[in-house]
Amino acid sequence: MGTAERREREKEYRKQMIIEAAEKVIFTKGYEKATMDDVAAEAELSKGTLYLYFKSKEEVYLALVLKGMKLLREMFAEAVAKEPNGLCKVRAIGETYIRFNREYPNYYHALMFYQGLEVNLESEAAMELKTFHESKDAMKLFTSVIEEGLKDGSIRKNVDSEKTALLLWGESSGVLQLIASKGHALTNHFNVEPEELINYFMEFTFHALKAD
Amino acid sequence: MGTAERREREKEYRKQMIIEAAEKVIFTKGYEKATMDDVAAEAELSKGTLYLYFKSKEEVYLALVLKGMKLLREMFAEAVAKEPNGLCKVRAIGETYIRFNREYPNYYHALMFYQGLEVNLESEAAMELKTFHESKDAMKLFTSVIEEGLKDGSIRKNVDSEKTALLLWGESSGVLQLIASKGHALTNHFNVEPEELINYFMEFTFHALKAD
DNA sequence: CCAAAAAATGACCGTTAGTCAGTAAATAGA
DNA sequence: TCTATTTACTGACTAACGGTCATTTTTTGG
Numbered sequence: 001m002g003t004a005e006r007r008e009r010e011k012e013y014r015k016q017m018i019i020e021a022a023e024k025v026i027f028t029k030g031y032e033k034a035t036m037d038d039v040a041a042e043a044e045l046s047k048g049t050l051y052l053y054f055k056s057k058e059e060v061y062l063a064l065v066l067k068g069m070k071l072l073r074e075m076f077a078e079a080v081a082k083e084p085n086g087l088c089k090v091r092a093i094g095e096t097y098i099r100f101n102r103e104y105p106n107y108y109h110a111l112m113f114y115q116g117l118e119v120n121l122e123s124e125a126a127m128e129l130k131t132f133h134e135s136k137d138a139m140k141l142f143t144s145v146i147e148e149g150l151k152d153g154s155i156r157k158n159v160d161s162e163k164t165a166l167l168l169w170g171e172s173s174g175v176l177q178l179i180a181s182k183g184h185a186l187t188n189h190f191n192v193e194p195e196e197l198i199n200y201f202m203e204f205t206f207h208a209l210k211a212d
Numbered sequence: 213m214g215t216a217e218r219r220e221r222e223k224e225y226r227k228q229m230i231i232e233a234a235e236k237v238i239f240t241k242g243y244e245k246a247t248m249d250d251v252a253a254e255a256e257l258s259k260g261t262l263y264l265y266f267k268s269k270e271e272v273y274l275a276l277v278l279k280g281m282k283l284l285r286e287m288f289a290e291a292v293a294k295e296p297n298g299l300c301k302v303r304a305i306g307e308t309y310i311r312f313n314r315e316y317p318n319y320y321h322a323l324m325f326y327q328g329l330e331v332n333l334e335s336e337a338a339m340e341l342k343t344f345h346e347s348k349d350a351m352k353l354f355t356s357v358i359e360e361g362l363k364d365g366s367i368r369k370n371v372d373s374e375k376t377a378l379l380l381w382g383e384s385s386g387v388l389q390l391i392a393s394k395g396h397a398l399t400n401h402f403n404v405e406p407e408e409l410i411n412y413f414m415e416f417t418f419h420a421l422k423a424d
Numbered sequence: 425c426c427a428a429a430a431a432a433t434g435a436c437c438g439t440t441a442g443t444c445a446g447t448a449a450a451t452a453g454a
Numbered sequence: 455t456c457t458a459t460t461t462a463c464t465g466a467c468t469a470a471c472g473g474t475c476a477t478t479t480t481t482t483g484g
Contacts, residue, residue, distance in 0.1 A: 003482070007430085014431095035471060046433045048474075057472065115389065116328070119397045136401060163404055163412045167387065171413075174386015175379060177327065185331045189348060192375055200375045201383075208420035215451075219461085226462095247440060258464045260443080269441065 015053050018043050019067070022060045027106040031061055031113070055125075062127035065114045068107030069134040072100050076141055086149020087210055093142060094172060094205070098198055101176050108176070115173060139165055149209075156211045168205065175201050227265050230255050231279070234272045239318040243273055243325070267337075274339035277326045280319030281346040284312050288353055298361020299422055305354060306384060306417070310410055313388050320388070327385060351377055361421075368423045380417065387413050 021043035026034045036057055040047040054060045079096040083089040101108045114131055121129060142165040149155030179186065179194045186192050233255035238246045248269055252259040266272045291308040295301040313320045326343055354377040361367030391398065391406045398404050 007481095011431095036473080037471080047472090048434065049432050051473065052431075055473095112328075116324075116393060118393050121397065132397065139402070159416075160412065162402055163409060164416075166390065166398065166402060166404060166409060167413055167416060170387035170390035170409075171383040172386070174384070174389065175382035177386065177389075178378065178382035181328060181330050185344065186378065190351070190374055190378060192378060197375060197378060197382075200372065201379055204371075204376075204379060204420055208416055219450095223462095248442080249440080259441090260465065261463055263442065264462075267442095 011053075018045070018050060018053055018060070019063045023064055023067075026061065026064065036060075059125060059127055061110065061113065062125065062131060064107070065110045066127055066131045066134060068104065068110045069114070069131050069138070071104065071107060072097070072111070073134055073138040073141070075100055076138055080141065080145055085152045085154040086145055086147070087154035087206070089145035090142075090149060090155070090168075090209065091202070091206060093145065094168070094202060097172055098176070101180075105180075108180075112173070112177060112180075139169065142169065153211055155209055159209065164209075171205070172201070230257070230262060230265055230272070231275045235276055235279075238273065238276065248272075271337060271339055273322065273325065274337065274343060276319070277322045278339055278343045278346060280316065280322045281326070281343050281350070283316065283319060284309070284323070285346055285350040285353070287312055288350055292353065292357055297364045297366040298357050298359070299366035299418070301357035302354075302361060302367070302380075302421065303414070303418060305357065306380070306414060309384055310388070313392075317392075320392075324385070324389060324392075351381065354381065365423055367421055371421065376421075383417070384413070
């Protein structure tokens with residue numbers, strides 16, 4: 001009697017449908033403007049049903065954050081695979097993050113939303129936990145490629161792999177965030193194009209990282 | 213007949229009183245949890261009156277952002293005054309930003325809120341405009357000390373003062389943001405103390421900046 | 425076919441940002 | 455000092471939204 005298993009699958013399917021509906025609505029109107037009634041209508045369900053699958057609006061959004069984080073981690077893994085040494089892999093991760101920011105701005109927004117959240121790993125919010133683990137995995141990959149760079153000599157000695165990974169993560173998020181919110185003003189008031197600033201960031205960072 | 217002038221002063225005074233009340237309430241309960249009724253009660257005014265002085269809750273909060281930005285800019289100016297050369301001044305600005313983050317976490321939060329806002333300099337929001345100008349002034353100071361460092365030889369050639377100022381602003385905000393939201397997890401899951409990461413950031417950055 | 429369980433519904437609730445018609449206070453002219 | 459007018463203030467009210475729950479509909483297993 002595989003009924004229970006089928007029900008499980010159907011439940012998971014419904015959940016995915018809700019996530020897709022939420023994605024459409026939230027990525028169009030933005031998190032604040034999007035209402036749970038909008039999502040319910042898009043999913044062709046009643047609002048009450050949404051709350052059988054997610055315990056709050058935030059939890060729904062965190063499902064999108066998780067999707068984004070998974071996507072990013074996969075992109076990192078793929079980008080790293082082709083590169084010859086540690087430093088190139090670090091660079092590839094950086095470029096991938098920038099590409100992610102450009103190609104999936106909505107997911108990037110979602111990730112920034114998560115970054116703004118104070119982690120509460122004791123909370124009941126399953127999504128938050130999963131997202132944290134996903135980001136931890138991405139960070140592990142990042143750390144390991146820096147270690148590789150130390151071993152193969154492409155990265156200068158006396159950098160700490162774990163701290164550097166965290167540092168570059170924070171730094172690049174900050175720079176992209178600055179550009180995302182103030183990009184237009186950058187062009188008009190500082191004569192700096194967003195693109196230029198990003199290139200400058202890469203140059204600056206790799207100057208500090210490479211051996212010799 | 214100085215009546216009009218006195219009224220002007222009194223109006224400004226009321227506005228300041230409202231800002232003080234908002235500060236108490238918002239810094240205690242947080243922006244989301246604080247209600248306009250709370251602020252009104254604290255200011256001993258009716259809610260309607262608040263809306264004669266500010267056009268929205270966000271506008272009230274932006275007044276706090278502006279206060280924070282002014283404070284930060286003053287701290288920068290003071291910190292820079294005592295230093296002997298450009299590189300030291302840059303370092304002093306960095307350390308001041310970190311101190312600001314530690315000593316005025318509520319104002320720092322407010323600044324992050326502003327950083328997350330997409331600038332709209334055409335909007336009617338006077339506060340946003342003022343805040344932007346304040347931050348632009350801080351940035352000018354930052355740019356000028358980097359130029360000073362280039363002239364006095366403490367900072368390596370081929371750094372661009374304007375881009376570097378923007379870059380360091382974005383980078384440091386990102387790192388502090390990471391620590392603010394994920395600091396506890398950093399300690400538990402990555403064996404990195406927030407303090408360490410900040411020191412590492414400073415070291416890493418000045419390695420990339422200094423001459424030779 | 426039926427009773428029990430599971431899933432879904434949507435009217436309803438509490439809260440809160442923002443409004444506005446009405447009231448109170450201050451001002452200026454006589 | 456009295457009064458008309460402008461200015462400042464009030465708080466009941468509205469609209470909107472996140473979240474709940476008693477009720478209904480659908481599915482399941484015998």
